[in-house]
Amino acid sequence: DWILHNDEFIREEELNISKEDRGYQFGDGIYEVIRVYEGNLFTAEEHIDRFYESAEKIKVIIPYTKDVFHKLMYDLVEMNEIENGQVYVQLTRGAYTRQHQFPSDTAPVLIAYPKKLERPLELMETGVHAKFIEDIRWLRCDIKSLNLLGNILAKQEAYEAGCFEAILHRGEVVTEGSSSNMYGLKNGVLYTHPASNLILNGITRRVILNLCADLGIEVQELAFTKTQALEMDEFFMSSTTTEVMPIVQIDGQQIGEGVPGELTRKLQEAFEANLKLTVKS
């Protein structure tokens, strides 16, 4: 398999990362996951824009233009003959003698590699269970940071409880999932946490909000509570790899009829139509 290392394609065996890479020591870096459908990068521009925004927020300069970066991602997918899968890309501040403050003269380190991945079609059909977990993360969740301890501890706790995802909440307020955004539907209106510093503004979230506009589903970007979540008619989560994923049970309590709801289904269909369109163009 080919890996992208800065602007070079190399074999995995050739990859050499310093013991003092700041991503490794401090989680001092950012990442993106871009979905590949039929050899095409889905919503690539949006992911690339967010990658550059995250880099700017942590004051790392990406040494390529967005166009060059896009081409590198595309070549990586092609060279590895990925039809359906994803590209993982991360950028760290680089390697330097361990110190907390930024080194003045070190080059950022970029790594990207793809993997094959099927769509989770069965789970999208049946829906999944989720668990409420206190959101103990920092206050810059808008940055797609490599620091994911808060996220992985929550995901692990959910998994150990037999759940697919953790629904994070700060006090009573639901923010997002450990690796997804969260949505509730009540009386035909879709509610989701506003894109503030408390959540990652998912690319899938943006696609979904656009689809709601197309379908005439009213959207309220308003935070809702745990109690309100349990009283929603329908509930679902979204991410690059899970698309529109129905949540049919939270903390053992059934949501609505305990099966994926009607509007959730409509959004799944619209999402599918949208990705087919994108793939063809």
Ligand code: PMP
């Ligand atoms: N929130 C968090 C914390 C995430 O890790 C992710 C997935 N990367 C998302 C939301 C969903 O974002 P996207 O739709 O861009 O995958």
